[in-house]
Amino acid sequence: MCIDCGCGTDPNHSHHHDHEHGHDHEHDEKSSRTIRIEEDLLAKNNRLATSNRTHFSAERLLVLNLVSSPGSGKTSILERTLTDLKNQFDFAVLEGDQQTTNDADRIAATGVAVKQINTGAGCHLDAHMIGHGVEGFDLATTDILMIENVGNLVCPASFDLGEDHKVVVLSVTEGEDKPLKYPQMFQAADLMLINKIDLLPYLRFDLEQCKAFARQVNPEIKIMELSCHSGEGMQEWYDWLTAGVARKRRVASDEGVSECV
Amino acid sequence: MHELSLTQSIVELAIEHANREKAVTIRSITVEIGALSGVVADAMEFAFDVCSKGTMAESARFEIRHIPGRGRCLECHEESELETLTHICPLCGCLALETIEGQEMKFTEMEID
Numbered sequence: 001m002c003i004d005c006g007c008g009t010d011p012n013h014s015h016h017h018d019h020e021h022g023h024d025h026e027h028d029e030k031s032s033r034t035i036r037i038e039e040d041l042l043a044k045n046n047r048l049a050t051s052n053r054t055h056f057s058a059e060r061l062l063v064l065n066l067v068s069s070p071g072s073g074k075t076s077i078l079e080r081t082l083t084d085l086k087n088q089f090d091f092a093v094l095e096g097d098q099q100t101t102n103d104a105d106r107i108a109a110t111g112v113a114v115k116q117i118n119t120g121a122g123c124h125l126d127a128h129m130i131g132h133g134v135e136g137f138d139l140a141t142t143d144i145l146m147i148e149n150v151g152n153l154v155c156p157a158s159f160d161l162g163e164d165h166k167v168v169v170l171s172v173t174e175g176e177d178k179p180l181k182y183p184q185m186f187q188a189a190d191l192m193l194i195n196k197i198d199l200l201p202y203l204r205f206d207l208e209q210c211k212a213f214a215r216q217v218n219p220e221i222k223i224m225e226l227s228c229h230s231g232e233g234m235q236e237w238y239d240w241l242t243a244g245v246a247r248k249r250r251v252a253s254d255e256g257v258s259e260c261v
Numbered sequence: 262m263h264e265l266s267l268t269q270s271i272v273e274l275a276i277e278h279a280n281r282e283k284a285v286t287i288r289s290i291t292v293e294i295g296a297l298s299g300v301v302a303d304a305m306e307f308a309f310d311v312c313s314k315g316t317m318a319e320s321a322r323f324e325i326r327h328i329p330g331r332g333r334c335l336e337c338h339e340e341s342e343l344e345t346l347t348h349i350c351p352l353c354g355c356l357a358l359e360t361i362e363g364q365e366m367k368f369t370e371m372e373i374d
Binding site for chain 2: 031032033034035036037038039040041042044121122123124126154155157158159180183184187215216217219
């Protein structure tokens, strides 16, 4: 409906002020004009994410964006991973939460460099926050940057941060149908960690069904089952991280060779 | 509620373009939102009222054009309409479909004075 005079009741009335509708009304037609924009709503975020990715790639950094619902065990997985691998790799961690520095305090206790990003009312981290978030880290000596996103299975799916992989964590206490309920996130992730498997004997959680649901929304997704409490399955995750770092170093050395030639 | 930050960026972009065109007011803003983009149109409309308040876009008509989802089956390669990301191919029953349309989130045009 025309906002100026209320003419027309057709909701599809396109209203381009092309003067093809035959009625009289006083628009300030001389100055009114339509301009094409054609810009992706995520364009600004994507530009900043590309800039982050270029920066991280130059530093040969493996960057992971950990996403999940609140309480799946992202921070606990990180604590155990950092404790077990900190002598093997240099880590840096960005912790995203709406409020508190609780998670950053837990990570700091492992001795790894960490920065808390509080999003306030925000429901996700964006590429701009990450670009500034890493400013205090010495990325030249860092092998792996772990970004723990705000606990939310919806919004963080849409925002590229410049990471190599989104890693989605799903704990067995949440129900096996989460990939169907929140398909965007499981489609965006390269790896799914099914956490808290030490609790399986006490729950009615169909592990195979959960994996089938995840593959239904993302046939390519890699899946690992683990418990950061018992340690079961953690080695496969560590091997995946180790391979990721090796790949970064290999790419960097290949580039070095081609520069020499 | 990432619709709030997306809508905030629409309003900022609209004002930027309007200023560049030396416009005094923004009459309408049109965006295209795909059915599989993860954006809730109602939430975006609500967010627009909040984000545009006190700006030159305050009285603008906010139009959301819906783009239906389309997918291609990874098994039989036939295309079909997709209502969700968990659709099953209606032709062969395969579970895995590649999305080819419906993930759009685009600011397409605006009308200014």
